[in-house]
Amino acid sequence: MEQVPTSILSLEPCHLGEGPTYDVTTDTAWWFDIREGRLFEAHLGSSSVRVHALGRMASALGRIDAERQLIVAEDGLYIRQLADGAMTLFRPLEVDNPATRSNDSRVHQSGTFWIGTMGRKAEPGAGAIYALHGGKISTLFPGISIPNSICFSPDGATGxxxxxxxxxxxAVPLNPATGLPRTEPEVLLRHTGIGGLDGSVVDADGQIWNACWGAGRIDIYSPQGERLRSLRVPARQASCPAFVGPDLSRLLVTSAWQDMDATARAADPEAGRTFLLEASARGRAEPDVKLA
Incomplete structure (x- = not known):
């Protein structure tokens, strides 16, 4: 496992840190503490971090424009105004199923938003992956237990x-113009050994950077599913990466202390903190979500 220069972006531990994204136009990173209903905002240039209470569990966001975000929350999609944090329901999602919540989600290059849900207790098959496309939500893949690693190839042709x-x-072939599947998904890789597949992001070369939950590392895979490298993360439960910085060469990684007792937390003192890895990545900027 490689050790690259690593710093702590936020000392505030997240119960379940997830959903990082980066707005290159404002040099601002965003991520969530799902369990505590918190949204973190970090301006990288000044190292200032703000925490916003959302009043509900939320897990991901997409930038709409310079004034608005689309928040993926436990009961639906909300438009959030950056100026004052006001949130307005845009589309309900699984609102009639209190046993589920949102999880990993990401915007395709076309502006289509893939959104994952799961059981609050990770009940088998309780979740699904949806697409917000043309203002409507459709089901892509039902019966998912813990949806993670939603990301897309640089040409938008593979999800x-x-x-x-x-x-x-x-891996699933997509229509690059819509971000919607052309055929059924196929197995790209089966994870073995310590840890599990959590959040992922794809770089400009098509390599998949995956947070290995429980193993304290980022695994980098080829588009064919071959593991190329592993980077150390200072917390065992690394949860999701995002490319950040003006040249998108750094890697922000969230983590969690979920399900850790006092002994486990003492053995993993950085658990839940948010890190910056000097990864020398060839990252890509996240696209804006399209509401219609």
Whole structure:
């Protein structure tokens, strides 16, 4: 496992840190503490970090424009105004199923938003992956236990997602113009050994950077599913990466202290903190989500 220069972006531990993204136009990173209903905002240039209470569990966001974000929350999609944090429901999602919540999600290059849900207790098959496209939500893949690793190839022609509970990362051909599947997904790789497949992001070369939950590392895979490298993360439960910085060469990694007792937390003192890895990556900027 490689050790690259690493710093702590936020000392505030997240119960379940997830959903990092970066707005290159403002040099601002965003991520969530799902369990505590918190949204973190970090301006990288000044190292200032703000925490916003959302009043509900949320897991991901997409930038709409310079004034608005689309927040993926436990009961639906909300438009959030950056100026004052006001949130307005845009589309309900699984609002009639209190046993589920949102999880890993990401915006395709076309502006289509893939959104994952799961059981609050990770019940088998309780979740799904949806697409917000043309203002409407449709089901892409039902029966998912823990949806993770939603990300897309640089040309938008391949989508990836994992079911962490099954230890499988899937690849599916997409229509690049819509971000919607052309055929059924196929198994790209089966994870073995310590840890599990959590959040992922794809770089400009098509390599998949995956947070290995429980193993304290980022695994980098080829588009064919071959593991190329592993980078150390100072917390065992690394949860999701994002490319950040003006040249998108640094890697922000969230983590969690979820399900850790006092002994486990003492043995893993950085658990839940948010890190910056000097990864020398060839990252890509996240696209804006399209509402219609």
């Amino acid at each position: 990836y997602f994992a079911d962490t509970a099954r230890a499988v990362l899937y």
